[in-house]
Amino acid sequence: xxxxxxxxxxxxxxxxxxxxxxxxxxxxxxxxxxxxxxxxxxxxxxxxxxxxxxxxxxxxxxxxxxxxxxxxxxxxxxxxxxxxxxxxxxxxxxxxxxxxxxxxxxxxxxxxxxxxxxxxxxxxxxxxxxxxxxxxxxxxxxxxxxxxxxxxxxxxxx
Amino acid sequence: xxxxxxxxxxxxxxxxxxxxxxxxxxxxxxxxxxxxxxxxxxxxxxxxxxxxxxxxxxxxxxxxxxxxxxxxxxxxxxxxxxxxxxxxxxxxxxxxxxxxxxxxxxxxxxxxxxxxxxxxxxxxxxxxxxxxxxxxxxxxxxxxxxxxxxxxxxxxxxxxxxxxxxxxxxxxxxxxxxxxxxxxxxxxxxxxxxxxxxxxxxxxxxxxxxxxxxxxxxxxxxxxxxxxxxxxxxxxxxxxxxxxxxxxxxxxxxxxxxxxxxxxxxxxxxxxxxxxxxxxxxxxxxxxxxxxxxxxx
Numbered sequence: 001x002x003x004x005x006x007x008x009x010x011x012x013x014x015x016x017x018x019x020x021x022x023x024x025x026x027x028x029x030x031x032x033x034x035x036x037x038x039x040x041x042x043x044x045x046x047x048x049x050x051x052x053x054x055x056x057x058x059x060x061x062x063x064x065x066x067x068x069x070x071x072x073x074x075x076x077x078x079x080x081x082x083x084x085x086x087x088x089x090x091x092x093x094x095x096x097x098x099x100x101x102x103x104x105x106x107x108x109x110x111x112x113x114x115x116x117x118x119x120x121x122x123x124x125x126x127x128x129x130x131x132x133x134x135x136x137x138x139x140x141x142x143x144x145x146x147x148x149x150x151x152x153x154x155x156x157x158x
Numbered sequence: 159x160x161x162x163x164x165x166x167x168x169x170x171x172x173x174x175x176x177x178x179x180x181x182x183x184x185x186x187x188x189x190x191x192x193x194x195x196x197x198x199x200x201x202x203x204x205x206x207x208x209x210x211x212x213x214x215x216x217x218x219x220x221x222x223x224x225x226x227x228x229x230x231x232x233x234x235x236x237x238x239x240x241x242x243x244x245x246x247x248x249x250x251x252x253x254x255x256x257x258x259x260x261x262x263x264x265x266x267x268x269x270x271x272x273x274x275x276x277x278x279x280x281x282x283x284x285x286x287x288x289x290x291x292x293x294x295x296x297x298x299x300x301x302x303x304x305x306x307x308x309x310x311x312x313x314x315x316x317x318x319x320x321x322x323x324x325x326x327x328x329x330x331x332x333x334x335x336x337x338x339x340x341x342x343x344x345x346x347x348x349x350x351x352x353x354x355x356x357x358x359x360x361x362x363x364x365x366x367x368x369x370x371x372x373x374x375x376x377x378x379x380x381x382x383x384x385x386x387x388x389x390x391x392x393x394x395x396x397x398x399x400x401x402x403x404x405x406x407x408x409x410x411x412x413x414x415x416x417x418x419x420x421x422x423x424x425x426x427x428x429x430x431x432x433x434x435x436x437x438x439x440x441x442x443x444x445x446x447x448x449x450x451x452x453x454x455x
Contacts, residue, residue: 011179013171014218014263016272020208023216023275 166276169219171263186257188333193325197268202399210399211266212273218262219275221334225255227283227307228341231299234286238296241351248344254337261330265400268326294360297352301364301428304345306371306419312342313414317402327400342418349426361427368423369433372415376437382408412438 173179183190199207228251235245266272286298315338319331356364386404402410415438420430431438 010175011173013173013260014169014215014266014272016168016170016215016274017211017270018168018274020211020271020273023212023273 166278169215169222169275169277170272171218171222171259173260185253189257189260192261192264192329192333194264194268197265197324197326199269199399206399207269208273211269211271213399213401214262214266214269215272215275218259218266218272219277221255221258221262223282224303224307225252225259227299227303228252228255230283230285231296231303234292234296234299235348238292240296240348244347244351247340247347251341251344254341258334258337261333265326265330269399293352293355294363296348297356297360297364298367300345300348300352301368301423302371304341305349305423305428306368306375308338308341309345309418309422310375310411310414312338313410313418314402314407317406317410318400321402321406322400324399331400346422346426349428353426356427364428365423365430366433368419368428369430372419372430372434373437379408379411 199210202210228248232245232248232252235248263272284299284302286295288295290298312335315331315335319328319335322328322331382404386408401407420438423430
């Protein structure tokens with residue numbers, strides 16, 4: 001650990017208990033054209049019923065993993081509630097939690113769900129020019145500098 | 159932080175500590191004056207406490223999302239050259255949201271710890287198309303996040319605070335309500351300025367967007383409506399840990415949507431109702447027991 005990091009005593013503010021009431025919030029293919037399918041297409045009720053319709057997108061893989069992770073019993077999948085997607089506004093609406101029917105204590109993950117880090121070859125991306133940082137550095141205007149140079153040269157010529 | 163997995167990133171948070179935390183505490187001293195350590199969960203069955211942990215972790219996550227929404231909106235307001243004093247007022251909002259994130263997180267920890275939320279940070283909030291004009295980008299974000307999200311949040315948070323029986327849950331919710339009052343009125347101040355620059359097509363575009371925002375919220379409440387149909391009596395005592403009975407919540411939500419969101423939007427020529435097809439009317443439950451019926455919008 002770097003020495004600077006050692007000196008700082010950061011504090012844990014929120015620590016998640018793994019397996020307790022898991023919620024998967026993975027966004028969706030949302031808000032492209034505003035059609036009904038764009039948001040909330042996978043409601044809580046639908047979530048509890050796995051379908052056989054591939055293709056297995058990354059999102060579906062997540063759902064599948066979450067289901068395997070919990071239990072095949074729809075009662076316990078209540079804990080795997082999907083927040084429908086990113087489109088709803090973000091305000092804290094303090095909705096009551098879903099009812100505590102069945103076992104809300106979802107078992108902790110069994111099996112290796114933590115993907116190993118990708119150790120493939122490092123990909124070097126070409127450097128792309130980006131705009132400079134936005135801080136106000138109060139540099140004198142270039143035009144004025146040029147004028148000052150000219151004035152200086154006139155003074156020197158005299 | 160090593161929280162990345164195939165299931166998304168785990169929602170866990172830290173404080174930096176030391177001088178940075180002291181500076182933050184000076185900015186918002188009210189956080190430490192909450193009655194921390196007074197929460198008594200002994201009267202509640204374990205599944206209710208677990209539900210409360212999930213509810214408060216979810217609240218922290220929603221506040222976290224709101225922080226990102228406020229920051230994104232702030233950038234859009236600057237790009238649209240909104241009036242400087244209006245932008246300056248909005249500068250406070252991300253800080254407010256970080257305070258709320260801390261309050262909700264600490265409450266979840268007092269209940270026994272956070273629940274597991276996994277999410278994709280790139281999909282945290284709605285971002286308008288960059289092909290729209292700066293004014294329309296700002297207008298979309300303000301309508302979506304403030305005229306719908308924040309305006310609706312206030313009466314619901316107030317209702318939850320009145321239903322909360324524990325001093326800590328009530329104090330936290332009241333604090334959030336006090337901050338959010340300014341957030342809720344901000345959208346209307348923005349529209350009072352932007353209105354004269356918005357064309358008929360812009361208003362039509364914003365009407366559709368507002369309907370999508372509202373429908374997105376209604377979708378999130380589908381599970382509550384299902385619950386109400388299966389258990390119309392509600393759950394005694396559970397609301398003491400910080401949320402309202404389902405029937406009260408949905409009744410209040412329907413009323414608040416109409417009076418605090420749709421009616422003010424229509425005054426600015428933004429009409430989401432045409433795109434909602436009776437969804438609001440379907441939200442309000444039929445008459446029945448009203449355990450928290452003293453709650454008004």
